[in-house]
Amino acid sequence: MPVDLSGPLMSAFKKAKKEYEEAVKRGDMEVAKKKALECARILKQLSNYDEFNRESYLDKAKKWEALAKDIESGRFQKTRNKPMKEGSSRPENGKEEESEEEKFRAYVRNNLIAKSKVKWDDIGGLDEVKKLLMETVVIAALRRPESIQPWKGVLLFGPPGTGKTLLASAAAGSLNATFFNVKASNVLSKYFGESSKIISALYEVAREESPSIVFIDEADALTTKRSEEQSEASRRMLATLLTELDGFQDKKSDKLVLTLAATNTPWDLDEAVLSRFPRRIYVPLPDKKATKEIIRINTQGLDISKLDLDAIAEESVRRLYSGRDLKNLCQGAIWNMVREENPELHKLAELPFEELGKRSLRTRPLEMRDFEEAFKKIKSQLTRKDIERYEKWAEEFGG
Ligand SMILES: Nc1ncnc2c1ncn2[C@@H]1O[C@H](COP(=O)(O)OP(=O)(O)OP(=O)(O)O)[C@@H](O)[C@H]1O
């Protein structure tokens, strides 16, 4: 067990952060940059001691590094000195307090921006959906007559695990757009009374960082249909969101801010929401061809020449597997192979980490029996009746 240094590291971080803030106040950007880098370094070390918050530490470290870069390029200064909106600025008297507006924008920048490396090729099937999203993204970037406008809002609906989040990430990844990943229910539960302010801040930052893709997951949480449960907070959040969506019909602006909303329960959405999303796209369970593609994507780097992919795909379709189920299926099969080839694997856990790095895992081509075993453990949550409900809604409201 390594010695836990998180306590002293945390104090070191607080100290560096304070020194950074003081340097900014003095306008000593050279020191500020140094301190920002120090903060990043300490956070990276901290990430080794807290596996649950590892990602979050690393994320924060990256932000400090980005900040240092901004300082170096002079961008930081520019954003700082930018005049604030009327009413939110305070007189310049030494101790400048962060305005409320800035607080929300900082929240958006620190928590809702996600990095996306997903590419279109990582998605199996869904050719029509991919095409539509690609077109939208391309139109937004091309020079064009004013009357031709890209879609501002696209609704993705379908059963869980069919690739809605993946599609949104691919759209952002391929365009190198800033990706805002917003779970409606999260914003509501964490920032209850202030969730509508977060939405305003979100779109403000999205415009600044355009091209942007704002992904609103679990859009049904915003609905007004389930009126008894509907809180005042979500009503206000929804109203703000709708205003923002309307506001974007500004023809002169060539900034792309595409809002993609996703839901598993489209029938819960009300008219107000639906009307802002004229494009509603059904993201169905994968068919046989798509299933084979998804299996290939999830077994990359392994030999699958011994598999009867047709048979696996047919069984998967019969069992109503989603893309997520298929991913789990492949992982299960891969694990079966790995365990069989490396029966003593768990014993290596006693070796020090550096020692492990010198050894490699034994593999062999995947076989049908690996999959047969894996099939037993994966059960789709869906019934035919569920699917029919999606299909019916798609027929009536989709398009
Ligand atoms: N069409 C697909 N191609 C490749 N992988 C897929 C596909 N669909 C799903 N997957 C796999 O399943 C995982 C979950 O997919 P994703 O998160 O996009 O589903 P979702 O539709 O957003 O589900 P939910 O409605 O539960 O949020 C993905 O990370 C990916 O590994």
Ligand SMILES: [Mg+2]
């Ligand atoms: Mg999702």
